[in-house]
Amino acid sequence: VSERSIDLNADLGESFGRWRLGDDDALLAVVSSANVACGFHAGDPSTMRRSCELAVRHGVRIGAQVGYRDLVGFGRREIDYEPAELADDVLYQIGALDGFARAAGDRVRYVKPHGALYNRTVRDRRQADAVTAAVAAYDRSLPLLGLPGSSLLASAAEAGLDTVGEAFADRAYTATGELTPRRVPGAVLADEDAVLAQVTRLVTEQQVIALTGELVPMRAGSLCVHGDTPGAARLAVQVRATLTAAGVRVAAFR
Amino acid sequence: VSERSIDLNADLGESFGRWRLGDDDALLAVVSSANVACGFHAGDPSTMRRSCELAVRHGVRIGAQVGYRDLVGFGRREIDYEPAELADDVLYQIGALDGFARAAGDRVRYVKPHGALYNRTVRDRRQADAVTAAVAAYDRSLPLLGLPGSSLLASAAEAGLDTVGEAFADRAYTATGELTPRRVPGAVLADEDAVLAQVTRLVTEQQVIALTGELVPMRAGSLCVHGDTPGAARLAVQVRATLTAAGVRVAAFR
Amino acid sequence: VSERSIDLNADLGESFGRWRLGDDDALLAVVSSANVACGFHAGDPSTMRRSCELAVRHGVRIGAQVGYRDLVGFGRREIDYEPAELADDVLYQIGALDGFARAAGDRVRYVKPHGALYNRTVRDRRQADAVTAAVAAYDRSLPLLGLPGSSLLASAAEAGLDTVGEAFADRAYTATGELTPRRVPGAVLADEDAVLAQVTRLVTEQQVIALTGELVPMRAGSLCVHGDTPGAARLAVQVRATLTAAGVRVAAFR
């Protein structure tokens, strides 16, 4: 990734049936990559179709946001899958979303785990390998989007897949470059100025200031913003404006 | 389809998690086309992967057996879907199965509705159009397998899709060529000789004898056998032997 | 029901996991009976527990709002259940909710079908009998809440169960006292004054003016208000104020 451009990604299509979540329209005007839920933790088929159509209309890249099979828990509960069964669940989700992406005139361009699967594959190599195996079985040209230094990206790289490290605009980091757990006070940057300062530092200095004060190197090809809370979509707009002001173009990776 | 060859199809991959159903191994040695369940009425991702791998190993063609979202009812309850939502559910299932088919080295080659969706689309043109729309959106080269004279095949043909009419080895027909409803005594041919006689008449004379005695013309490119009841797989073997004895080769359509 | 008091009911507890729906807190300050979703079309166990606790705290009566097993369709798609299976699904839901109601210090006090099950049992006596059978099997003292003149209330009455007819504050009626189908323009009273006028006429004259102009007798022991759309909870407050102004006390039936 050039220092002069960065990808901006956000979770999308997380409604389910009668239940609506997130401000997808607002986010699609801001991001370059949409992590579209695939029906296991969120997202029903009609929502997936609409999300893909909207993404194509906005010129936003479609990624498969794959999760555990856990609607009621929104994919936020860690589950002790057998790795082979996890790989099959991930492959199923990628294929299902790709059908809608292709019907909309594009295709799935990358894969990003959601929620507890994201967190689990930061450190659990067996589940990381399962996700990698699914992506490799489906299409070896699909990059995996994840946390720099995670088991997931290590697994994918060893398997010869492309990887893209992402940074979070609104999350506090530890001194070793991991995400501060949500239960720790200050784990989520509540202050708008703090978020925008972290964004600026990320793209101009390739580093962040940890919650404990240390400067931590952080090379990211993509920046994650959120849209499922009040004000989140508005903040995403400001993140993009901040990038532009810093002379950094928002563009999908690769 | 030449008069000297016919396709033989059966439902496969209808297990779910811990629950096993059908004798897939036995059927795969007999049929030329496997209607693989896609997870909505039966079939979990790991079962789908195994079914696709086995089908490829046996040189059996993979079809998407799409159904209503109704695991507990096994897709046998008619549901009043909005057509657009039904199309999305069907497209989702085709894409999901295609991922496993491609990972196994082949791809989905046709689509066949299951259970209540099969029966409903015999006469409900709106739901038939929904299935057709899903197939057309995914891949216009995929044929639809269904009942000759059904709304489904009419819809598909009008949309420019290929269609394949199927006959049932073990079901009794009405004088107008429809399936005798299951609640009518004699609707399912219980006698082995009757099944084999119907098969012979289908492939040599292109007709069946209705339950009420009439001769009914019946041109079918595929013959459906079942494998989910005791003795069913064994009967399928005999159907195939009967075809061979009649000089008819079993081969996937097209 | 005395002419000087009426029950006010609303659907509650229709969130599911991460997804929130309805303004339950506002409604609980207004109604005397809460139709709590039981997990099949909406409502997860934690939502059910909270709904029961809140209802008890507000002195609001708890009813089981039973629906088809159809989360993604929110119970709004008619399903051709076998009656025995429908009865079992309904009994399951009542028992599950009653556990939370009892844990909260009260119990389920009545049963009301939701969505497509409500509409289907207006005219389908087999499904109506299934609902009645479930209620009778669980507790013969539970009344059924439904549309006056429906198959459901006829079935329940013949089975010796108590019934309570309900009227809708915001729905237009036909000349025969049925609900005008939603697809007909004017089926839902959009105008606030029209809603409040219908409420006043219902409680003072026991009649409504049909969409086509006729005066229709309408004796209802309960009045249904909605809370799942913007402004709905506020309108419910005005309905209650209108009742009070008309000298009609809001109180749970029986």
Add this chain to the structure above:
Amino acid sequence: VSERSIDLNADLGESFGRWRLGDDDALLAVVSSANVACGFHAGDPSTMRRSCELAVRHGVRIGAQVGYRDLVGFGRREIDYEPAELADDVLYQIGALDGFARAAGDRVRYVKPHGALYNRTVRDRRQADAVTAAVAAYDRSLPLLGLPGSSLLASAAEAGLDTVGEAFADRAYTATGELTPRRVPGAVLADEDAVLAQVTRLVTEQQVIALTGELVPMRAGSLCVHGDTPGAARLAVQVRATLTAAGVRVAAFR
């Protein structure tokens, strides 16, 4: 429990819709307590109703076999529930089953966790407390059935609930009285004589011989047999005959 009688329990009602599992009829002729699945890991409402009716007909006590919400994994995957949500899921299941038990003329008499929830609550006190809290909220007179020495029974006892320790006829124990993990060779006693010898030792000496050879004290109020594999129901018959031959009566605890 008198030394001259012991309870015999087995899992029942683990079918789901079209999928059948276990030989419930055979088991009901053998056991004194039936752990009936409640719909989250297995068991649909119609299966639950039938199981309760059959249990009552056979004079077999009904217990709620509660599990994680995981149909496809059959409740065998550990899930990191929030304890409060786990308690709600357990309470939901108990209430739902109790509806069928009461409709059949009896009621739920005890609670036993299934699969991964059983294993998890052997050592995870937070999840154990969640199960205990659900039982206490529903009915403080319901005993919990579990592994002697487990966190679950400790939690229940501290909460003032009754507990019943169970032993397994066909599982090998460690020197500390825990179950040998299934991945260890010999974890399941394959030999019929070994099973019956363990049963005899359990009821006459209140001890077992560990897989590693040690004599381990084991006081159990109930003995668990299985019925979901070929030959299992037949073995259960022999276990009962062995108990009778040893002068031990089979009778439900308390």
